Amino acid sequence: MNFRLNNCKHALIIGAGHGIGLGIVQILLENYSGISIKATYRRKDHALDLLDLKKQFPKRLEVIELNPTKEEQINAFAQEHTDSSFDLIINSVGLLHTKKISPEKGLREFDPDTFLELIRVNAMVTPLLAKYLERNLSDSPGLFATVSAKVGSIEDNKIGGWYSYRASKAALNMLIKIIAIEFERKRKKCLVLAIHPGTTRTELSEPFIDRTSYIIHETHETASNILNIINNRELSETGKFLSWDGGEIPW
Template sequence: MKAVIIGASGGIGKALADALEEEGGSVRRLSRPELDLADEASIAAAASSIDAPELVIVATGLLHDGERGPEKALRDLDPAWLARQYAVNAIGPALVAKHFLPLMPRSGRSVFAVLSARVGSISDNRLGGWYGYRASKAALNQFVRSLAIEDKRRNERGIVVALHPGTVDTKLSQPFQQSGRDLFKPDRAAVQLLDVIDELKPQDSGKLFAWDGTEIAP
């Protein structure tokens, strides 16, 4: 299998690339500065060197940075921080799709997957807070739905999905890990996600799935 992992320097991205290579796959690892989600020109340049990938995974995300983190209350909203979360969590992956989906096979099974989050589910939101992260992941899920509909015109067996990896022991989750809560090591999370990808059918395109294969309502 020819695969591309975007965000391959991150905990989950690296583990996904390693797991695919262990299975005998041909993997192109892309990360900053070769591909910057905030710079469409760099996305287009990276795509220009790729030929017919069967699997593309966007394993990126922004939850905190320095003193900035998830908003606990309305008073914490900051337009610049909100815009940055949207740029990394929603707009960037959508631009990756813009440049990479047309490179994927026009017939046969292919998968374009993005790492999303259960907290991006509007119907599952019972605690509030985390405004920017929730909203940007919800936007990503909507992008996935629209991309899936359009991509069916190009390849009816192509699959575009969002995946929730669970809570994984990476830099992204470290400040928010809770004792007693299921916490996956990156290598286990990667295998679980690849197992979900292996089981996907064309009719699953446009949906959000958790690490255990269960569908998450939008």
């Protein structure tokens, strides 16, 4: 049994105010006319393009202000949508840096508050979404995916650094694996995946773009890659960590 985007009727994209999440919403609206979308954003001033999309697709797109790191807000959303069934849920929320936070180059820069904040944003959101929205997942089959990062792979780590970000993504990957196992035990027809989007030109990566030797993708390219990866995937592939090019990444 396979997950197919053409069979989807309802999608929920978390963290769609800008970046990759916004790109996913745009492509779904433009290329999959049968899908209605609920898209969340945290800050209105960072979600102007998403709000413009709402004007273009008023019947197919609903935008919702939501801070996904607040359990009570996710719970409230779930309570308001008890009759909703989602064929597709994608969490694209992520944090690498702020004005006060930068990736650590070495142990001397390790900061407990930074570590806890990255765990809170990068790792905690996904199990909260699964906890409250599990009953909303379609059995037709459905898909629950999270945007992760290759730097969260323990086996692939050859250069070190970025303690908090790497650890938060490694934790996220473990959580995705656990969720996949639990859903299988409950005989849910739901594909659960962690997806590495590749290096993408976003606010998250902008300070580091010039230093990388990796291929740099624009957000619409990354969004398209992610949707291509999940489309037509077999349910037996649940619990995998996949790269933007379709390859499997070691944990």
